[in-house]
Amino acid sequence: MDRFNGQDVPETLADALDPATLAFVVYDMQQGVLSQIGDADRVLTNVRRLLAVARERRVRTVFMRHYFMPTELAGVFQLRQAKIWQHKDRAADTHPLIAHGSPGFELVAGLESGPGEAVFDKITMSAFEGTPLDIVLRDCGVRAYLIAGVAIEVGIEPTVRHSADLGYIPIVVRDACGAGDIAASQRSIESLRFAGDAIIADTDEVCALLSGRS
Numbered sequence: 001m002d003r004f005n006g007q008d009v010p011e012t013l014a015d016a017l018d019p020a021t022l023a024f025v026v027y028d029m030q031q032g033v034l035s036q037i038g039d040a041d042r043v044l045t046n047v048r049r050l051l052a053v054a055r056e057r058r059v060r061t062v063f064m065r066h067y068f069m070p071t072e073l074a075g076v077f078q079l080r081q082a083k084i085w086q087h088k089d090r091a092a093d094t095h096p097l098i099a100h101g102s103p104g105f106e107l108v109a110g111l112e113s114g115p116g117e118a119v120f121d122k123i124t125m126s127a128f129e130g131t132p133l134d135i136v137l138r139d140c141g142v143r144a145y146l147i148a149g150v151a152i153e154v155g156i157e158p159t160v161r162h163s164a165d166l167g168y169i170p171i172v173v174r175d176a177c178g179a180g181d182i183a184a185s186q187r188s189i190e191s192l193r194f195a196g197d198a199i200i201a202d203t204d205e206v207c208a209l210l211s212g213r214s
Contacts, residue, residue, distance in 0.1 A: 016144040027149030032104020046176035068096035085142040114195035126162040144169035153184035164197035
């Protein structure tokens with residue numbers, strides 16, 4: 001750990017994994033999202049491992065859920081996105097892919113939030129836009145956070161970049177992140193690695209370091 005101007009500046013993954021200043025953001029591990037990726041079992045297994053050690057070490061944990069607005073409340077951005085994602089020529093031919101309260105909106109089995117944990121719902125890609133996440137983490141003195149879930153190339157990368165501008169240290173647990181497009185996900189990881197704002201880690205090393213802390 002580096003220290004300057006009365007502040008601790010983490011240099012390594014071990015430095016950043018201090019449970020007192022750490023959070024775990026479980027990103028969009030929903031039935032309707034996880035079902036769209038090919039390696040869902042691997043991702044779910046690793047997210048569950050991270051969740052178990054986070055709970056053991058009393059790391060603050062937040063679950064994110066994504067949904068799409070009803071057609072009557074979908075604005076220009078949501079309609080344009082719906083046309084692209086659903087391959088439609090007209091906005092009138094689109095529909096909400098995951099409606100709030102639908103079966104696909106719910107978190108997958110085994111990832112239900114527990115006592116002292118929160119679930120935040122969003123319609124944006126960044127988990128920090130339009131949700132209480134920033135004020136909650138900042139008010140608790142969180143400095144770094146683990147992020148895992150789906151999908152790295154669609155929502156996790158924008159979340160990581162946004163949070164770096166907010167002053168957080170994002171820790172992307174790459175083998176606990178799923179993707180709809182493998183090539184795009186690899187580009188996301190390499191781009192984040194090049195920028196240097198995020199720490200790229202894997203489930204084994206995160207679990208070992210957290211479990212080993214006194």
